[in-house]
Amino acid sequence: GAVVSQHPSWVICKSGTSVKIECRSLDFQATTMFWYRQFPKQSLMLMATSNEGSKATYEQGVEKDKFLINHASLTLSTLTVTSAHPEDSSFYICSARRSYEQYFGPGTRLTVT
Amino acid sequence: LAKTTQPISMDSYEGQEVNITCSHNNIATNDYITWYQQFPSQGPRFIIQGYKTKVTNEVASLFIPADRKSSTLSLPRVSLSDTAVYYCLVVGATDSWGKFQFGAGTQVVVTP
Numbered sequence: 001g002a003v004v005s006q007h008p009s010w011v012i013c014k015s016g017t018s019v020k021i022e023c024r025s026l027d028f029q030a031t032t033m034f035w036y037r038q039f040p041k042q043s044l045m046l047m048a049t050s051n052e053g054s055k056a057t058y059e060q061g062v063e064k065d066k067f068l069i070n071h072a073s074l075t076l077s078t079l080t081v082t083s084a085h086p087e088d089s090s091f092y093i094c095s096a097r098r099s100y101e102q103y104f105g106p107g108t109r110l111t112v113t
Numbered sequence: 114l115a116k117t118t119q120p121i122s123m124d125s126y127e128g129q130e131v132n133i134t135c136s137h138n139n140i141a142t143n144d145y146i147t148w149y150q151q152f153p154s155q156g157p158r159f160i161i162q163g164y165k166t167k168v169t170n171e172v173a174s175l176f177i178p179a180d181r182k183s184s185t186l187s188l189p190r191v192s193l194s195d196t197a198v199y200y201c202l203v204v205g206a207t208d209s210w211g212k213f214q215f216g217a218g219t220q221v222v223v224t225p
Contacts, residue, residue, distance in 0.1 A: 004156075006156075034212070034213070036215075043200070043215045043216060043217050043218055044157070044200075044213075044215040045215070046212065046213065046214065046215075049212060091154065093156045093157075095156070095213075100145075100204075101159070101162075102159075102213065103159070104156035104157045105156050106155055107154065107155060107156045109154065
């Protein structure tokens, strides 16, 4: 099957610091990966599309300077939350596209204190 | 991306069949209908995908009428472990393929 992993699964950081979240496609290559954010009791909200070797495309309302995305290889995309604040606390989920299908990672719980 | 509408919640008992209907009136010719399942604090898990008529796999069936403006996910003989949020998505086979827009989903609660 197609497996996508995320690291870390949870992280607690202090306000003002930066946090990096990794998303890896373990058994396939993904030229396109996606980053979502999900607040409690809400649906997933697409944040950005990450394409290998090019700049990410951000959805309207998502600050590209705050949520830095790098897709340096066909199996790895990273999301860095810069200068995190408590309102950035959320569940971050990545997905990787393979052909016409999309596979989701297990998610990363970010808590900013 | 076609907008989808589905019930906010559904309750069922173990062993019953659960049918969740999703409306997607603006579905385009090249769009597929895809359903995902999500448990709390986990990423969504693919359930089934179809284009028209009926699709069946080991966990569910998907019924799509001829006009494709709606679809029904059928979960046979549900168990407690089927309690989850179910999302209906319409995915287009264009350059934006894979760019999902999740709706509110349907919270299914299965009780003994």
